Amino acid sequence: MNLDHSDGRQAASGELSLVVGILTFRRPEDLAASLPKVLEQTTRLLDARLGVTRTEVLVVDNDPAASAADVVGGFATVRYVVESTPGIAAARNRALDEAQPAELLVFIDDDEEPGDDWLIPLVETWLATTPAAVMGRVQSHLPDGTDPWVVAGGFFTRRQLPTGTEIDEAAAGNLLLDLGQVQRLGVRFATELGLGGGEDTLFSKQVTHRGGRIVWCNESVTHDFVDRDRATRRWAMQRAWSHGNTRITIERAFAATTAERARVRLAAAFGGLARAVLGAMRAVFGIVTGSLHHRVRGARAVSRGGGMFVGAFGVVFQEYVRPEAEPARTTHQGDGGLG
Structure with missing residues (x-):
């Protein structure tokens, strides 16, 4: 990478400590495969002499039954905590709290494995640019024999950007956080x-809304090995619906007044409907011309538009509802908070 580290080293003067936070929920085999590689990466980071003098791997188990305890017990240097409050947000907040007083926290999902060059590029990018967060790439790998329909839809295609590019939002599958900046910004x-x-x-x-910066690191890669039960038409279409629905939920969260929320709802209703109609037309075009690409992309647009449309009326899709929870998969929220 052609990055100048000097400014970052001055801003991050002194000894640095870094915590790798792995959130897990009933994936013992995935966790067992990932942990040795994560530990190897932390050792390499210490040897790289980038100013990080202490590292720790923290596993936050979101299963109240502590189903990951046996796996983590095989790694004496890994710290293990159970967050019994359901939901990945509660687990992420627990990681934020448990990582203190470290300067840096890096998230990686339990179904991901770090690439050969994962952790060092994240830290190098942070040292060079000192943002509030650095996001790395996640590369998805579909199982052999995946339905060509799923492949054609690009449901698991992830973006790539030049390292150093500032972005206004990020996913947390491969994300470094400057905990001092996050705390000052008051974000949870x-x-x-x-x-x-x-x-x-x-x-x-x-x-970013509160003035923090997020920077992209293209050299940092984690590998997401998609489960066979997710590489299906049904799951892919559900994910498209969820993405459309979540986008509107987030936009409503940023609306400060009733009038602004009304504008968001109106735009979502008409925008979602328009997306669904155009998607249906594209799908028909794909059928007529024999283009699998257009047929699937059209169907994807229909599903995403549907999620946006119902989101306009306060319906929130519960994609990660637990088996022991109520069977309903949608909730309706009013105009307060995220409503």
Whole structure:
């Protein structure tokens, strides 16, 4: 990377400590595969002499039954805590609290594995630019034999940007946080979105809205090995619906007045409807021309538009509802808070 580290080293003078936070929920095999690689990366970071003198791996188990305890017990240097409040937002907030007084916290999901060059580029980018957050890439890998329909839709395609590019929102699958800046900005993960997804998008948008910067690091890569039960038409279409719905939920969260929320709802209703209609037309075009790409992308637009439309009326999709929870998968919120 062609980055000048001098300014970052001055801003981050003194010894630095870094915590890698892994959030897990009933994925013991994935966690067992990822932990050794994460630990190896923290050792490499210490050897790189970038100013980080202490590292720690923290596992936050969101299962009240502590189902990850046996896996983590095989790694003496890993710290393990249980966050019994359901939802990934509660687990992320627990990681924020447990990471103190470290300067840096890096999130990685339990179903991801770090690439050969993962942690060092994140820290290098932070040293060079000293933002509130640095987001790295997540590269998805579909299982062999995945339905061509799913592949054609690009449901698992992730973006790439030049390192150093400033972005206004980020996902938390591969994300470094400057905990001092996050604390000064007063940002936490919204537990209202804990089972619906999008808590990381809202968090990061609040960071930039309050004056923090988020920088992209293209050299940092984690690998997401998609489960076979997710590489399906049904799951992909559900995810498109969820993304549309979550986008509107977040926009409503940023609306400060009743009039602004009304404008967001109106735009979402008409925008979602228009997206769905145009998507249906594109799908028909794909059928007529025999283009799988247009057929799937059209169907994806219909689903996303539907999620936006119902989001205009306060319906929030609960994508990560727990098996032991109520069977209903949607909730309706009023005009307060995220409503």
